[in-house]
Amino acid sequence: MNALKLKAHQLFTRFLCRDEGITAIEYALIAALVALVIIVGVTALGSSLNSKFVSIATSV
Numbered sequence: 657m658n659a660l661k662l663k664a665h666q667l668f669t670r671f672l673c674r675d676e677g678i679t680a681i682e683y684a685l686i687a688a689l690v691a692l693v694i695i696v697g698v699t700a701l702g703s704s705l706n707s708k709f710v711s712i713a714t715s716v
Contacts (some may be wrong), residue, residue: 672678 672681
């Protein structure tokens with residue numbers, strides 16, 4: 657089991673030391689940030705639409 661952990665650690669370290677690894681991490685962080693902005697925007701829009709529909713339903 658220790659050999660497996662060592663191999664995984666070596667692969668991870670090698671991945672982080674390469675320029676491609678750094679670029680991949682940067683793209684992953686950007687994608688996570690974009691996803692977070694989309695989630696927050698859709699949640700805010702959904703709350704706003706819900707209140708509009710409730711006001712329409714009560715007026716009808």
